[in-house]
Amino acid sequence: MIQAYVLIDAEPTRVQDLIKELPGLELDGSVIKQVHAVTGRFDLIAFIESPDLQSLGN
Numbered sequence: 001m002i003q004a005y006v007l008i009d010a011e012p013t014r015v016q017d018l019i020k021e022l023p024g025l026e027l028d029g030s031v032i033k034q035v036h037a038v039t040g041r042f043d044l045i046a047f048i049e050s051p052d053l054q055s056l057g058n
Helices: 012-021 053-057
Strands: 002-008 030-037 044-050
Touching: 002 053, 012 030, 012 044, 044 053
Parallel strands: none
Antiparallel strands: 002 044, 030 044
8 A cells, every 4th residue: 555645736716625525536546535725836735545656646
């Protein structure tokens, strides 16, 4: 199991919605566990668990 943080650039009006919508989303075996708003260049940071590096990259 691989764990990673992914920085996300989002539309400012969508940030609050994405914080609620993204956790639990599964893509190619990778699961978004947590999403938080951040300040600076990016708007969100997501904590993701993936079975392997290739799945994470997809």
